[in-house]
Amino acid sequence: xxxxxxxxxxxxxxxxxxxxxxxxxxxxxxxxxxxxxxxxxxxxxxxxxxxxxxxxxxxxxxxxxxxxxxxxxxxxxxxxxxxxxxxxxxxxxxxxxxxxxxxxxxxxxxxxxxxxxxxxxxxxxxxxxxxxxxxxxxxxxxxxxxxxxxxxxxxxxxxxxxxxxxxxxxxxxxxxxxxxxxxxxxxxxxxxxxxxxxxxxxxxxxxxxxxxxxxxxxxxxxxxxxxxxxxxxxxxxxxxxxxxxxxxxxxxxxxxxxxxxxxxxxxxxxxxxxxxxxxxxxxxxxxxxxxxxxxxxxxxxxxxxxxxxxxxxxxxxxxxxxxxxxxxxxxxxxxxxxxxxxxxxxxxxxxxxxxxxxxxxxxxxxxxxxxxxxxxxxxxxxxxxxxxxxxxxxxxxxxxxxxxxxxxxxxxxxxxxxxxxxxxxxxxxxxxx
Amino acid sequence: xxxxxxxxxxxxxxxxxxxxxxxxxxxxxxxxxxxxxxxxxxxxxxxxxxxxxxxxxxxxxxxxxxxxxxxxxxxxxxxxxxxxxxxxxxxxxxxxxxxxxxxxxxxxxxxxxxxxxxxxxxxxxxxxxxxxxxxxxxxxxxxxxxxxxxxxxxxxxxxxxxxxxxxxxxxxxxxxxxxxxxxxxxxxxxxxxxxxxxxxxxxxxxxxxxxxxxxxxxxxxxxxxxxxxxxxxxxxxxxxxxx
Numbered sequence: 001x002x003x004x005x006x007x008x009x010x011x012x013x014x015x016x017x018x019x020x021x022x023x024x025x026x027x028x029x030x031x032x033x034x035x036x037x038x039x040x041x042x043x044x045x046x047x048x049x050x051x052x053x054x055x056x057x058x059x060x061x062x063x064x065x066x067x068x069x070x071x072x073x074x075x076x077x078x079x080x081x082x083x084x085x086x087x088x089x090x091x092x093x094x095x096x097x098x099x100x101x102x103x104x105x106x107x108x109x110x111x112x113x114x115x116x117x118x119x120x121x122x123x124x125x126x127x128x129x130x131x132x133x134x135x136x137x138x139x140x141x142x143x144x145x146x147x148x149x150x151x152x153x154x155x156x157x158x159x160x161x162x163x164x165x166x167x168x169x170x171x172x173x174x175x176x177x178x179x180x181x182x183x184x185x186x187x188x189x190x191x192x193x194x195x196x197x198x199x200x201x202x203x204x205x206x207x208x209x210x211x212x213x214x215x216x217x218x219x220x221x222x223x224x225x226x227x228x229x230x231x232x233x234x235x236x237x238x239x240x241x242x243x244x245x246x247x248x249x250x251x252x253x254x255x256x257x258x259x260x261x262x263x264x265x266x267x268x269x270x271x272x273x274x275x276x277x278x279x280x281x282x283x284x285x286x287x288x289x290x291x292x293x294x295x296x297x298x299x300x301x302x303x304x305x306x307x308x309x310x311x312x313x314x315x316x317x318x319x320x321x322x323x324x325x326x327x328x329x330x331x332x333x334x335x336x337x338x339x340x341x342x343x344x345x346x347x348x349x350x351x352x353x354x355x356x357x358x359x360x361x362x363x364x365x366x367x368x369x370x371x372x373x374x375x376x377x378x379x380x381x382x383x384x385x386x387x388x389x390x391x392x393x394x395x396x397x398x399x400x401x402x403x404x405x406x407x408x409x410x411x412x413x414x415x416x417x418x419x420x421x422x423x424x425x426x427x428x429x430x431x432x433x
Numbered sequence: 434x435x436x437x438x439x440x441x442x443x444x445x446x447x448x449x450x451x452x453x454x455x456x457x458x459x460x461x462x463x464x465x466x467x468x469x470x471x472x473x474x475x476x477x478x479x480x481x482x483x484x485x486x487x488x489x490x491x492x493x494x495x496x497x498x499x500x501x502x503x504x505x506x507x508x509x510x511x512x513x514x515x516x517x518x519x520x521x522x523x524x525x526x527x528x529x530x531x532x533x534x535x536x537x538x539x540x541x542x543x544x545x546x547x548x549x550x551x552x553x554x555x556x557x558x559x560x561x562x563x564x565x566x567x568x569x570x571x572x573x574x575x576x577x578x579x580x581x582x583x584x585x586x587x588x589x590x591x592x593x594x595x596x597x598x599x600x601x602x603x604x605x606x607x608x609x610x611x612x613x614x615x616x617x618x619x620x621x622x623x624x625x626x627x628x629x630x631x632x633x634x635x636x637x638x639x640x641x642x643x644x645x646x647x648x649x650x651x652x653x654x655x656x657x658x659x660x661x662x663x664x665x666x667x668x669x670x671x672x673x674x675x676x
Contacts, residue, residue: 002626019620062473063480073480086456087481 004054007296008045008393009249010303010365011426017054026165027139029055030422037425038161040105041080044112045306046393047426048160055165057107063087064168071173072130077107077166082240082290084173089238089282093173094230096128100208100338102287107166112390113158113351117206117286120343124351126157132169137422141167155413158351160389162414162423162433178231179238181206181285183278187271191221191321198341198357201227206285212264213337213361216328221320223339224271228285238282249297299364306391307373309380310342310358319383320359323376327361330372334361349410350433352388360391370394389427400431407433438462438510440491440547441517445616446566448474449636450514455482457640462506464491493517493543494535503550512562513551514639517544519581520618526580533580540584545591552595555604562605564643565592569610569651572660575676596648607642608649611635612656628653 003015018033020026030036037051041058060078067073071093073084081095082102088094099114108114110132113124122128131145134156142164144152156163184201188194194209201207207227215222289295296304311319320339327334338360345354352358363369377399380387386403387395401407410433414420437454439447442463451461455478463471468488475486491502519539526533548563555561570578571585589608596606613619613629630638630653642650651657663676 002623062477064473064476066480083481091483 004039004042004050004056006046006048006050006393007043008303008305008365009296009299009301010305010393011047011050013050013052013426015050015052015054017056019056019059023135023141023167026055026135026167030135030137030139030165034421035424036422037428038077038107038111038165040078040108041103043101043104043108045304045391046389047430048112048390048392049108049425050427051425057105057165060167071175072170073173074168074170075106076168077105077110077132079106080104081106081109085238085282086240088173089176089179090236092176092236094176094282096172096174097122097125098286099125100287101290103290106169106171107161110157110166110169111159111161113346113348114390115342115353117208117340119353120202120207120341121205123343124157124346124348124353126153126346126348126351128172129157130170130172132156133167134164135167136164137418151413154348155350155410157346158348159410160350160425160428160433162425162428163417163419164423176230176236178233178235179282180231180233180235180279181228181282182231183226183228183280183285185271185276185278186225186227187268187273187275188221188223188225190218191317191324194221194223194225194339195317195357197223197225201225202341205229207341209339210267211324211337211339211359212268213324213327213334214264220324220328222268224268226285228280231279240283249301251300299362303365304362305365305369305373305393306336306360306362307376308352308358308360308388308391309376309385310352310354310356310388311380311383311385312354312356314356315383315385316357319379319385320357322379322383323359326372326375326379330368332363332369332372334363336360336362349406349413350389350404352386352390354386356385358388360388389431392427395431397430397432436460436462436485436487436506436508436510437512437514438464438489438506438551439514439516440464440493441515441566442468442471444516444518444618445632446611446614446635447514447516449632450516450639451486452478452481453633453636453640454514455484455486458484459511460485460487462487462489462510464489464502466490466492491547493547494538496543496546499547499550503547503554509554509558510551510561512564512643513548514564514566515544515548516566518566518568518618520578521581523576523578523580536580537584537587540581541587541591544588548591548595552599552604556599556602559602560604562607562643563592563595563599564607564609564639566609566611566639567592569612569656569660572610573664573671605643605646607639607647609635609639609642610649610651610656610660612651612653612659628655628659 018029033053036053038057039049039054057078060076062076064074098116109125113126115124133143135141186197204227209223209225211223340358342353381402437459442465468490478486521536567589568585570582571589574582592608613624635652638652
């Protein structure tokens with residue numbers, strides 16, 4: 001059996017992979033082993049789901065039931081969000097919260113407490129989780145919700161698989177009446193305009209911005225902000241687009257400062273000036289990169305990482321300006337730089353979002369990168385921000401700890417419930433959770 | 434309502450194919466041994482697609498029961514997909530004729546017995562489609578699995594003849610030759626990633642090929658060329674090889 005790797009294709013380490021059919025088999029696996037971590041579709045970027053012992057949840061992909069009245073769907077943890085869309089968009093239902101890829105499992109969505117373009121309105125994925133069942137460290141199954149086992153719920157949502165193995169979940173869906181979104185695109189000239197645009201369009205439920213982070217001087221922080229909401233035209237003829245796929249791993253020189261510059265120039269350049277309106281479909285609006293299978297291969301064999309952090313609102317402007325300056329001075333290209341305004345934080349111990357602005361940057365892993373990211377870490381701490389574990393592969397314990405005030409609660413909970421040795425990832429070992 | 438019947442329904446390819454057809458609007462009969470074990474899977478399809486799914490008991494090795502099985506289907510199916518397959522163990526089958534017989538009977542004799550019955554009905558109705566999942570292993574016998582391979586070769590020839598016979602009756606026969614597929618049957622084998630299909634890919638390929646009236650489908654597609662090369666190696670060289 002091949003070793004499992006994550007979406008960033010880094011690191012590559014030996015691991016033993018466990019499959020199971022019945023829950024009793026999983027109980028045996030958990031009781032007989034340690035350093036276990038559940039693994040879904042392998043879409044977290046770094047080492048969140050990488051360990052010496054991996055439990056493969058992908059095959060657990062049964063739909064169990066759907067309550068049409070309440071819009072509550074009961075599915076196993078290995079079901080992909082894309083499978084939910086395939087079945088339910090044509091029937092007029094959509095996910096309440098979805099991240100920028102639909103190729104993740106429901107279990108992974110809970111463990112990362114993912115968020116989407118509507119965080120400022122709907123919050124994290126845990127908001128739509130009515131209940132889940134999880135197998136904990138002693139091999140028993142616990143039914144858990146915000147009310148039933150509130151501590152376990154808060155530790156598990158955003159808990160990176162470190163509290164046990166989520167088996168199945170009930171999630172509530174939202175009604176839609178179209179497969180199309182009315183999108184407004186706002187082209188801004190600098191960071192100030194970008195912030196103003198976010199505030200101006202915050203009444204729309206979905207918004208996100210692509211930033212050209214190689215832009216310097218007075219153009220620093222220029223972006224394309226896309227905001228929108230579902231149409232009401234009754235067209236639900238959704239058909240999953242399976243498009244191109246990157247068939248092989250690119251040579252690592254293919255992506256460099258110049259190709260990134262060209263991409264950003266083209267991307268930014270093709271949008272009309274000022275404010276424009278478009279009608280786009282679900283896949284184009286929510287999942288632009290899913291249309292290109294294995295897009296991670298463009299970064300070459302050495303892999304890549306995503307650096308995502310968030311600042312509280314009051315320090316966001318200065319903080320982002322400092323970070324963008326540092327990146328543009330370093331000359332290291334980030335192909336994708338995504339900026340987003342977030343709403344209020346929830347009370348899960350390790351969920352990433354807080355009210356403020358988050359920036360996500362993709363970088364090819366190469367010489368000098370980790371030094372740059374260490375430098376950015378300092379700025380993140382200075383401006384009271386925090387790092388997103390789901391994307392991370394290298395943050396230090398010290399940096400991570402400073403961003404998460406509830407980290408001790410999480411540690412104590414794990415300790416008290418004998419989870420510390422049982423469930424570990426390379427990431428949890430590194431950041432000490 | 435519009436049913437298709439999938440036999441050998443417990444295999445991973447069969448399950449993926451059932452989901453694919455249901456997603457595209459078909460109702461499904463799932464047939465196999467101890468079929469009640471598939472109840473949660475049947476519910477999975479119902480929730481996903483709002484299509485009817487019924488479980489029907491079938492023992493492919495009990496030839497005498499096949500007519501009664503087919504007669505028991507409340508609604509005559511629009512098509513049949515046979516995903517019956519038993520890989521067995523080559524070395525065991527060389528020493529133990531019971532194992533050899535089981536491989537041959539499951540992969541060949543049993544499928545022939547059942548498809549004969551269904552083909553006669555389709556021919557009379559002048560409608561329907563038959564999909565038989567054979568294997569690239571049937572294209573040329575190799576020492577590592579020639580007993581399985583020879584049974585699949587028999588099935589491939591049977592399907593080819595059946596296609597020829599039913600052409601006039603407008604009944605379409607599709608031969609499917611999967612290469613490596615990541616399933617329970619191949620679990621633990623070290624398969625080359627580029628040549629290995631996921632069951633969902635095979636299912637999509639089958640649906641497309643069947644809908645478009647294709648005769649022979651290799652899946653993944655490159656297996657057509659891999660097998661072209663393998664079958665064109667002269668026997669005096671091939672017999673010395675270990676592939």
